[in-house]
Amino acid sequence: MSGFRHIALFQWREDATAEQKRTLEDRLNELPGVIPELRAYAIGGDAGVNDGNFDFAVVADFADRDAYLVYRDHPTHRKIIDECVTPIVAERRAVQYAL
Amino acid sequence: MSGFRHIALFQWREDATAEQKRTLEDRLNELPGVIPELRAYAIGGDAGVNDGNFDFAVVADFADRDAYLVYRDHPTHRKIIDECVTPIVAERRAVQYAL
Numbered sequence: 126m127s128g129f130r131h132i133a134l135f136q137w138r139e140d141a142t143a144e145q146k147r148t149l150e151d152r153l154n155e156l157p158g159v160i161p162e163l164r165a166y167a168i169g170g171d172a173g174v175n176d177g178n179f180d181f182a183v184v185a186d187f188a189d190r191d192a193y194l195v196y197r198d199h200p201t202h203r204k205i206i207d208e209c210v211t212p213i214v215a216e217r218r219a220v221q222y223a224l
Numbered sequence: 225m226s227g228f229r230h231i232a233l234f235q236w237r238e239d240a241t242a243e244q245k246r247t248l249e250d251r252l253n254e255l256p257g258v259i260p261e262l263r264a265y266a267i268g269g270d271a272g273v274n275d276g277n278f279d280f281a282v283v284a285d286f287a288d289r290d291a292y293l294v295y296r297d298h299p300t301h302r303k304i305i306d307e308c309v310t311p312i313v314a315e316r317r318a319v320q321y322a323l
Contacts, residue, residue, distance in 0.1 A: 169321030220281040222268030
């Protein structure tokens with residue numbers, strides 16, 4: 126296995142609506158079609174198995190760190206963050222690591 | 225794609241030593257040989273690309289939620305948590321989601 130993985134976990138604000146969360150997921154799922162550097166991309170809401178979890182996860186795999194940076198700074202990605210993430214996020218934690 | 229993914233992100237205590245972190249990684253990397261339910265398993269320390277990140281990530285993929293529960297509750301896994309994670313963890317955030 127080789128590559129570079131980005132993980133972000135989010136806790137949404139209590140007043141985040143189902144509509145806002147659905148719109149965010151729909152727009153994030155457009156990214157693999159826009160950013161060819163995304164080798165694998167899987168987002169999802171917490172399954173509710175364990176108490177105390179965050180609400181939402183993004184895992185994105187790339188060939189290397191430079192490919193991740195293209196994704197991180199891509200204007201379509203930044204636009205989704207500004208329009209759909211920032212308005213509903215309470216907390217965010219992230220890690221990037223070599224695969 | 226189908227399956228069930230577990231993600232845990234960790235921030236270590238400031239007094240966690242390099243030796244403690246290395247021992248933890250070595251022991252976690254034994255888990256795929258012990259828990260056949262682990263379909264994919266990738267751990268790693270943060271690459272240092274972005275400020276404010278957590279220190280360490282675990283991503284584990286399973287066929288389904290039941291397979292995840294076998295891993296979560298497996299005695300070898302719990303022993304590593306007790307002996308190697310609990311002594312050095314400051315914060316932990318997790319999400320499980322359907323792939």
